[in-house]
Amino acid sequence: MGGWQGKVLRVDLSAGTTASEPLNQEWADQYLGQRGLASKYLYEEMDPAADPLSPENKMIFATGPLTGTMASTGGRWSVVTKGALTDAIACSNSGGYFGGELKLAGWDMVIFEGKSPHPVYLMIRDDDAQILDARDFIWGETAWVAEDSIKAKHQDPLIRIASIGRAGEARVRLAGGRHAQAPAAGRAGGGAGRGAKNRKAVAVRGTTGVAVHDPKRFMQVVGEMRQKLDTHAARERLGRVGTHAMMDNTNAYGSLPTRNGRDVQFDGHDAVKVKTAHTPRRSDRKANVISSKACFSCSIGCGRIAKIDPEHFTVVEETAKKRYGNAIGGLEYESIFALAPMVGCSDLSAATYVNALCNEDGMDPISLGGSISAAMELFEEGVITEKETGGIKLNFGNAEAMCRVAEEAARGEGFGAEVGLGSKRLCEKYGRPELSVSVKGLEFPGYDPRAMQGMGLAYATSNRGACHMRASPFVDDFSHVRPDGKAQIVKDTQDANAGKDATGLCAFAGNAWDLSDYAAQIDAACGGGWDAERLTQTGERIWTLERQFNMRAGLTKADDTLPERFLKEAAKSGVAKGRVTELDKMLPEYYEIRGWTADGVPTNETLDRIGL
Amino acid sequence: MRVRIKLLAAAEMPPGFDQFGEREMDLPAGASLADAMADISLPAEETYTSLVGGQAVQADARAGHALSDGDEVTLLPAIQGG
Numbered sequence A: 001m002g003g004w005q006g007k008v009l010r011v012d013l014s015a016g017t018t019a020s021e022p023l024n025q026e027w028a029d030q031y032l033g034q035r036g037l038a039s040k041y042l043y044e045e046m047d048p049a050a051d052p053l054s055p056e057n058k059m060i061f062a063t064g065p066l067t068g069t070m071a072s073t074g075g076r077w078s079v080v081t082k083g084a085l086t087d088a089i090a091c092s093n094s095g096g097y098f099g100g101e102l103k104l105a106g107w108d109m110v111i112f113e114g115k116s117p118h119p120v121y122l123m124i125r126d127d128d129a130q131i132l133d134a135r136d137f138i139w140g141e142t143a144w145v146a147e148d149s150i151k152a153k154h155q156d157p158l159i160r161i162a163s164i165g166r167a168g169e170a171r172v173r174l175a176g177g178r179h180a181q182a183p184a185a186g187r188a189g190g191g192a193g194r195g196a197k198n199r200k201a202v203a204v205r206g207t208t209g210v211a212v213h214d215p216k217r218f219m220q221v222v223g224e225m226r227q228k229l230d231t232h233a234a235r236e237r238l239g240r241v242g243t244h245a246m247m248d249n250t251n252a253y254g255s256l257p258t259r260n261g262r263d264v265q266f267d268g269h270d271a272v273k274v275k276t277a278h279t280p281r282r283s284d285r286k287a288n289v290i291s292s293k294a295c296f297s298c299s300i301g302c303g304r305i306a307k308i309d310p311e312h313f314t315v316v317e318e319t320a321k322k323r324y325g326n327a328i329g330g331l332e333y334e335s336i337f338a339l340a341p342m343v344g345c346s347d348l349s350a351a352t353y354v355n356a357l358c359n360e361d362g363m364d365p366i367s368l369g370g371s372i373s374a375a376m377e378l379f380e381e382g383v384i385t386e387k388e389t390g391g392i393k394l395n396f397g398n399a400e401a402m403c404r405v406a407e408e409a410a411r412g413e414g415f416g417a418e419v420g421l422g423s424k425r426l427c428e429k430y431g432r433p434e435l436s437v438s439v440k441g442l443e444f445p446g447y448d449p450r451a452m453q454g455m456g457l458a459y460a461t462s463n464r465g466a467c468h469m470r471a472s473p474f475v476d477d478f479s480h481v482r483p484d485g486k487a488q489i490v491k492d493t494q495d496a497n498a499g500k501d502a503t504g505l506c507a508f509a510g511n512a513w514d515l516s517d518y519a520a521q522i523d524a525a526c527g528g529g530w531d532a533e534r535l536t537q538t539g540e541r542i543w544t545l546e547r548q549f550n551m552r553a554g555l556t557k558a559d560d561t562l563p564e565r566f567l568k569e570a571a572k573s574g575v576a577k578g579r580v581t582e583l584d585k586m587l588p589e590y591y592e593i594r595g596w597t598a599d600g601v602p603t604n605e606t607l608d609r610i611g612l
Numbered sequence B: 001m002r003v004r005i006k007l008l009a010a011a012e013m014p015p016g017f018d019q020f021g022e023r024e025m026d027l028p029a030g031a032s033l034a035d036a037m038a039d040i041s042l043p044a045e046e047t048y049t050s051l052v053g054g055q056a057v058q059a060d061a062r063a064g065h066a067l068s069d070g071d072e073v074t075l076l077p078a079i080q081g082g
């Protein structure tokens, strides 16, 4: 039982009850924690065809066996549900302090089911879990206000909170969740799902510890791994310049999705690149980035704290926005890509402001940027006009327009409410579905698949829609632009990443650790003979189970594709100039390597081999 | 001949590079991309992508890729994720 608390908290929001039940240890051995274990529970407990915004959908908060331990980056946790944006299984992996606190309160997982008749929040103090009324308290408030209010009411500044903002309450489909000191937990519409359950927040305070299988070996292994991580060049880079540095790479290589994917390099890159974010500006002699921040037990600290230029229109316009002039969560690569090149805006402060709005009101900045960029292309093409946008001139590069639409989306009002549907529903509504740069309804992260063919295959086959964390073809993609060899790399790294996503450790540590390093820490914590091979097999089992969930939800081979633009319009510049994504070459090979039929269905032999 | 080297996404610049990650390098005629890279102290545990004039040159082709005067070489660490 080392690494596990052995307890699951089940919250029936319809009945207003909470109950403790033993963890299914057999499933934990087969699927490990976080993404793996929660996917298994979801698969077994709900009808995958259910409407994601109905009470039949479940939502699971899951830790891994290393969450809450001393292992470096051991604060990871997952939210697994059926996504409101994608209608597919959605797993969001998050950091911060919430997951560690939940584990230290004695819980491996929390399962939410049903729908509360009125807005509530869940308060967990170790064994004690209570559903409390959120009406006339935090319902209608931003996530920032909700967090401060809960801490004040319960008189404990150490409470950790996972909350939705106003966007989730308004069922804005691209809404995620958020929690203090960490990126939003939730792509694929998890925030809307929480809003649909009338569940505003989960607050937790934990005072126990996590017992491990072999304490002496555990201390030794995590010490060695911390040393290996701390002395690696990637840790230095992530700590000092953050993930934002990736944009130097993608822009030079020609894999930076720009203006809704029309271009692959951004002419305004200099104004929003990482060097600029670290260079003091004229107005207050401060840089955009003022410091860094780290999640629970992490020695990397890739998160950023930022300050908007005090002369920028977003903070001088009206007093209501003044709070954004303080220290706020800063930009990661994915948020700066989505809120600058993707929308054609070279305005670092505007991107920082919209990113803060996403944090405060609980929206996914990648999907928001990708949905605004789709709206901008609709506007540039004349499909929509100022009549639809409510007078907003939504051209590429108009930073003020981006900020206004983002503000409306956060509240589910005006044209922003349509943008909040996500780019797929928005573009379908206006008869131009091909302009949605998404897969399975989830907007692209910041890698153009014409220069990064492996990433193209990874997006197309990802179980949660376009995602850059499901596979890791980076090294090979940054070395050549041909499709050969990509299918194997994508399959192997999908399995490896699914395994890592079940541990409680951060994928970014994978810059320094290989899979056996993750497995060694699991083995010391849990026992049972964990090595790289078993972790890979577990990952393949998780991957295939997610696939089966999606098939039962009605998804088919037709959903394993990319927007037409990337298959037909050649890249205009960069290393892949003249190329499209050769998905037709990679996809059949990928299915074959996976042991799936030509229609993408796992064969019985494959299911037997991986124990499904 | 003289080539220009640009190092991207660096946390700290190796010797010879300015704060913008750029450096001029004098090399004998006929020097290869591998020769130029041998002169730069990059972290051994990382893989780097090399572009010459914006076009990718794969690691195993560097020794055979002769540089010309005025070439611009860009080096990108193949970092994962973001």
Ligand code: SF4
Pocket: A073, A095, A096, A293, A294, A295, A296, A298, A299, A300, A301, A302, A303, A506, A507, A508, A509
């Ligand atoms: S590397 Fe970054 S995201 Fe990962 S645990 Fe550390 S601070 Fe959090």
